[in-house]
Amino acid sequence: MKNLIESLAQETDSKIVMLVMDGVGDIPADGHGTPLQEASTPNLDALAKDGVLGQFDPIAPGVTPGSGPAHLGLFGYDPVENNVGRGILSAFGIDFDLTERDVAARVNFCTLDADGNVIDRRAGRIPDDVNKRVCEKIRKNLKLPQGIELFLETVSQHRAMLAIRGDNLSDQLADTDPQHTGVPPLEPSALSPEAEQTSQILKDILKQVREILADEEKANMILLRGYSGFRKFPSMEDRFKLKACAIAEYPMYRGLAKLVGMNVRPPYSGFEDAVAVLNENWNDHTFFFLHVKKTDSYGEDGNYDAKKDIIEQVDRIIVPGITALNPDVIIVTGDHSTPWPMAAHSWHPTPILLHGKLVRRDRTEAYSEIDCQQGGLGRLPLINLLPIAMACAEKLAKFGA
Amino acid sequence: MKNLIESLAQETDSKIVMLVMDGVGDIPADGHGTPLQEASTPNLDALAKDGVLGQFDPIAPGVTPGSGPAHLGLFGYDPVENNVGRGILSAFGIDFDLTERDVAARVNFCTLDADGNVIDRRAGRIPDDVNKRVCEKIRKNLKLPQGIELFLETVSQHRAMLAIRGDNLSDQLADTDPQHTGVPPLEPSALSPEAEQTSQILKDILKQVREILADEEKANMILLRGYSGFRKFPSMEDRFKLKACAIAEYPMYRGLAKLVGMNVRPPYSGFEDAVAVLNENWNDHTFFFLHVKKTDSYGEDGNYDAKKDIIEQVDRIIVPGITALNPDVIIVTGDHSTPWPMAAHSWHPTPILLHGKLVRRDRTEAYSEIDCQQGGLGRLPLINLLPIAMACAEKLAKFGA
Secondary structure, eight states, X not given: OOOHHHHHBOOOSOOEEEEXXXXXXXXXXXXXXXXXXXXXXXXXXXXXXXXXXXXXESSSTTOOBOHHHHHHHHTTOOTTTTOOOHHHHHHHHTTOOOOTTEEEEEEEEEEEXXXXXXXXXXXXXXXXXXXXXXXXXXXXXXXXXXXXXXXXXXXXXXXEXXXXXXXXXXXXXXXXXXXSSSSOOOOOEESSGGGHHHHHHHHHHHHHHHHHTTTOSSOOEEEEEEEEEXXXXXXXXXXXXXXXXXXXXXXXXXXXXXXXXXXXXOOOOSHHXXXXXXXXXXGGOSEEEEEEOHHHXXXXXXXXXXXXXXXXXXXXXXXHHHHTTOOSEEEEEOSSBOOXXXXXXXXXXXXXXXXXXXSOOOSOOSOSXXXXXXXXXXXXXXXXXXXXXXHHTTOBOOSOO | OOOHHHHHBOOOSOOEEEEEETXXXXXXXXXXXXXXXXXXXXXXXXXXXXXXEEEEESSSTTOOOOHHHHHHHHTTOOTTTTOOOHHXXXXXXXXXXXXXXXXXXXXXXXXXXXXXXXXXXXXXXXXXHHHHHHHHHHHHHOOOOTTOEEEEEEEETTEEEEEEEOTTOOOOEEOSOOSSSSSOOOOOEESSGGGHXXXXXXXXXXXXXXXXXXXOSSOOEEEEEEEEEOOOOOOHHHHHOOOEEEEESSHHHXXXXXXXXXXXXXXXXXXXXXXXXXXXXXXXXSEEEEEEOHHHHHHHTXXXXXXXXXXXXXXXXXXXXXXXXXXXXXXXXXXXXXXXXXXXXXXXXXXXXXXXXXXXXXXXXXXXXXXXXXXXXXXXXXXXXXXHHHHHTTOBOOBOO
């Protein structure tokens, strides 16, 4: 069944650019305004003055989102109904090409003692090269059942991604990570009858892994969690009649864009290149997702100056690159907030700027979280952002007569 | 099934204080600003300047709440799904200790004419001492079935509370109040089969009551409405992992706090005492509900000056008592608005002040309904308040990866 927005969506040539500065939202602290307030952003401020601001909740008021659900909200997908497992996000994060015959899981290398109890759930955070070596060792020595392929790929430190590929696999499986030390890893177990076969396959694999890693000092076992199959989402084209193009540097966000059927471009190198990719793809698409990661990374680092600096670079290089193309609608937003004083994602609503000739301009004159509190869009669930932008691009028909 | 907020709640030592000035919200009228605007409240204004404001709808925009649903919203319980019957609120109002074997109802003494028709649904608003005398008369003369206890307690004027206690009682019963004069009281009747027995017990009781009161001039019968059993709610500790403490002067609010499993302290006497009780209970709890009744009472009286004065007393005595304890999060709010020009509850959103080191401070500099209209929290359903406060106290985990 089509939802209301889907039933009203109409294909037009008008163009929407969604510029996402990941985690850009912040809070005033330590006598500083937010990085967005303090950064010199004449181009963003000009868009704000000519546009309308607001603050949007990625999931619900008070709820801190991971990157997966926050982006699904930006793309117009209910982030709670469509929650994506850790396994699939781990696969995205390393640019692994999941298929619909795969079940992926997040892997932690861990350390077992002589009795088989977990004594370190992170195997002393082994260096990446050790991680690569033991992944290779497992891949080389593992004997797989007929018709099953296995992929075990290093992420970083103690983290890896495991995917098994085959027919009729199911992700309805309980984690093997016991979440505590002093107890053995849990056995793989099926959460529903159709996962019984997959559970048996994993039991066999884990038994072999334990033998293969027996002589390792630290990484002598693996723990699995967040199993997920590649659930194909209805695409943004099917749902909203948008020809969507993703321009993103980091694999995780390209993976999320792929999940909703965007045409995902190869990673850009530098903001000038991102603008060049935007130009190259301009004529063939009607929706552009342009993702900047470093606002989030510097927020997570608690680095006020670097976060402010990257915002200024976006303002100087990317924003003029977008406005030069004269899109019908420009959205500037974060996916969520990553306040530098918290060095983590947060629940604070994300600051939204909407620009286009049909927006109802408000009195705000600069783009910041604090100006967004006064913005004419008010405070709304993030899932409302795409429909509002589509309306401003005349991509939604009238409801009722 | 846990809802989203429950599934993210995590126990921490951080402390949230929720100061509720009942019915504090008001409207400007007669050349006055609102009492909250006009009152001298330097301490509240300092919190507003360092915090963030907003306006929250207790039930839904335009809907005027009773005290029951408004407080349930404050405590994070859906006020429509969890609507509490009049019987249970009547019991709370007189500090009656309801058990899970009870069915309670609101009682009106009424006057019947010689034909048995109701001629006054309020028995001429008999004085309290007459009410007490007839309650006693009924209790003394009534013969109860085996295994059934009856409690009939004066509230005031023509109002009383009736509770019957026994096994397998049900509150699925139709009111006996016909809502009109000139007709006889309705017979008790079961709304579902499991209430048949309770209905028979009440028929028998009402038959006897009519005989016992036959010689009374005015209060010669009773009408019953709003039957309700004591539905045990999942506690705030079970749902939100909060160790909640209630500091309230009036029985109704202690009853509501008990319903959601708070540790309910005895009534305080004066605001200094309320602060003392807060201090005494500080170490053993993580959530404090501090209730001030008189803002509502003076609103109901239409008394502008007294409402303003009580706000100033709260500012002078209670607010410094709270800030001295340095809670992680302070909420200042009403449960609903009680504008003095209306002398009644209203639908106007309640003004919210949120203070804590992780709030996103806005540009407001004073606490009033009108400043709250400009507040950074925007306008939200009241049920979102507790999750936002919990987030600011770092009591909610991240959603999704």
